[in-house]
Amino acid sequence: MSCTQDMLENLPTPQVEVFFMLLWSIWVERNNVVWNGSRVDPRETVRWAMDLLDEYKQAQLVANKGQRSRQEARWIFPPRGRLKINLDGAYREDGSGGVGTLVRDEKGFVKEAWSVDLTHLNSPIQAEAMACKEWLRRAVEQGWVDIDVESDCEVLVAALNGENSDGLKVSRIIDDCHDYLVLLNNSVVRHIYRKANNGAHRLAHFASFNKD
Incomplete structure (x- = not known):
């Protein structure tokens, strides 16, 4: 040797x-x-x-x-047997806005996409929180479990993961989100970059500019 x-x-x-x-x-x-x-x-x-x-x-x-x-900065497929929900909220200075969400499975197939315009918003974080609340509610109604929730809003993700949200004006909405998360067994909430959340971002801004 x-x-x-x-x-x-x-x-x-x-x-x-x-x-x-x-x-x-x-x-x-x-x-x-x-x-x-x-x-x-x-x-x-x-x-x-x-x-x-x-x-x-x-x-x-x-x-x-x-x-x-x-x-x-890239969207990543969820693990086998899990669904991934990407959500985003858009806010405009006149108090209008929109929310957008995408649900995809382990193969990247879109199971559901949803967007709606909002009114009487006070802040960008309110739009983000509303997007989260509405989609978690829909997930509970669908009976989904084992889901990954992703958002590019660090403040929202921190609050959903248990950091103090008392100082936020949307703390009541965050509390509602916590209640829904309890019903969604084995759910995970994580922060991602905007580029990895592009689909939900586009849907939210499309909704904010297309009010009927």
């Missing part, structure tokens, strides 16, 4: 990374000595190798974060 193979099999990953970075740095410095007549300080070689390894790890963190952001 070679020395390198022995290290790969026995050393933990961080030490393997240090070993190969040092090996590469020594090779580079060796070439500088042979071809350029450079003088080498081993301590500087080690310091240089560790700096390069740290830069590489930082770059990997940034790349992985960017990849996660791209994934989170």
Whole structure:
């Protein structure tokens, strides 16, 4: 068994990374000595190798974060046996607005889509909360369970997940939503990016501009 193979099999990953970075740095410095007549300080070689390894790890963190952001910006299929409800509310300065919701199954097929205009709204969060309340009510009426509820409104999602909503002017609507969620066994509420909620977003804004 070679020395390198022995290290790969026995050393933990961080030490393997240090070993190969040092090996590469020594090779580079060796070439500088042979071809350029450079003088080498081993301590500087080690310091240089560790700096390069740290830069590489930082770059990997940034790349992985960017990849996660791209994934989170896409709509994701729900697990098998679950339904996913995407909802959104639209608010206009004149107090009008709309709500839009989409229900899709594990294959991405739309089981139901719904939008309606609203009036006498006081704030964007009220439109979001109304969208949630109305669709949870419909889900209870349909007898659905095991559902994932997604919204791009962080304040709404935080309130639905148990964070204090007493300071919100829509706290009563949030309480109604909590009551419906109790009836929807094994339900999950999560925040998503706007791009991943595009279908419900379009329906809500379509409703807000198309009042009969």
